[in-house]
Amino acid sequence: MSGESGGSLLLEEMTISRGAGPVVRNVSLEIRRGEVTALLGPNGAGKSSLVLAVGGVLRAETGRVLLDGKDLCGKRPERIRQAGIAIVPEGRRLLRELTVADNLDVACYALPRGQAKVGREHALEMFPELVKRLDIRAGSMSGGEQQMLVLAQALVSQPRFIFVDELSLGLAPVVVKRLVPTLRTVAESGVGVLLIEQFAPVALGVSNHAYVMDRGRVQFSGMAAELSENPDLLHSSYLLAGAG
Ligand SMILES: Nc1ncnc2c1ncn2[C@@H]1O[C@H](COP(=O)(O)OP(=O)(O)OP(=O)(O)O)[C@@H](O)[C@H]1O
Numbered sequence: 001m002s003g004e005s006g007g008s009l010l011l012e013e014m015t016i017s018r019g020a021g022p023v024v025r026n027v028s029l030e031i032r033r034g035e036v037t038a039l040l041g042p043n044g045a046g047k048s049s050l051v052l053a054v055g056g057v058l059r060a061e062t063g064r065v066l067l068d069g070k071d072l073c074g075k076r077p078e079r080i081r082q083a084g085i086a087i088v089p090e091g092r093r094l095l096r097e098l099t100v101a102d103n104l105d106v107a108c109y110a111l112p113r114g115q116a117k118v119g120r121e122h123a124l125e126m127f128p129e130l131v132k133r134l135d136i137r138a139g140s141m142s143g144g145e146q147q148m149l150v151l152a153q154a155l156v157s158q159p160r161f162i163f164v165d166e167l168s169l170g171l172a173p174v175v176v177k178r179l180v181p182t183l184r185t186v187a188e189s190g191v192g193v194l195l196i197e198q199f200a201p202v203a204l205g206v207s208n209h210a211y212v213m214d215r216g217r218v219q220f221s222g223m224a225a226e227l228s229e230n231p232d233l234l235h236s237s238y239l240l241a242g243a244g
């Protein structure tokens with residue numbers, strides 16, 4: 001799909017203010033279907049603010065979110081979701097006392113019945129590990145499995161684009177190395193994935209393109225491989241520190 005018209009989601013010149021002033025300044029980026037695009041950058045760079053603005057949760061001061069030639073910037077969260085953009089915000093929680101199946105049902109709640117059934121099956125295809133756990137309590141699963149369920153919840157609506165903000169927060173590196181590549185599978189099913197991830201090398205390993213933000217601005221945009229192969233580019237924005 002990538003490269004065709006309608007194959008991309010374009011964020012254009014987004015500026016977002018929070019509290020004292022702008023935290024995202026004139027940021028433009030492209031997310032292609034069938035690919036993983038990494039969005040890296042130090043704490044406070046503005047990554048989550050950008051995600052929340054695309055999701056319709058935070059208001060952008062200026063900018064466009066272009067999908068199929070339509071500008072979705074400033075639309076309500078339901079409208080954004082219906083247009084095919086799923087957001088997995090930082091710190092998304094499951095209903096831990098409910099079963100895996102119930103958590104998926106909750107995510108299907110707003111979907112028409114036929115679509116919910118197909119979407120649920122589609123989500124479980126991406127995460128076969130969850131199939132044998134449908135009847136157990138979500139909170140009893142490992143951290144990595146719980147995050148797979150969080151992703152599956154976002155996929156039930158069969159989005160064209162998914163924004164994943166720091167899925168691996170608090171997980172052991174070994175778990176992260178297993179979880180993050182599942183997003184490659186999601187991309188290969190035709191979805192455009194935007195991946196925000198503190199373990200830069202792991203993120204770059206599954207990504208086609210990469211952006212680095214710092215202090216609200218895009219400081220690098222290019223091929224993920226270029227960043228992987230030039231540690232200096234990454235070192236200069238501190239990203240490898242402690243993440244190896
Ligand atoms: N609720 C808020 N109210 C006011 N300012 C905020 C709020 N949340 C974040 N900020 C500020 O916005 C800026 C960007 O924060 P944001 O959370 O978007 O960065 P981030 O790149 O996601 O960082 P991290 O890697 O720590 O998640 C920071 O300066 C932060 O202090």
Ligand SMILES: [Mg+2]
Nearest residue numbers: 047048049090
């Ligand atoms: Mg963040």
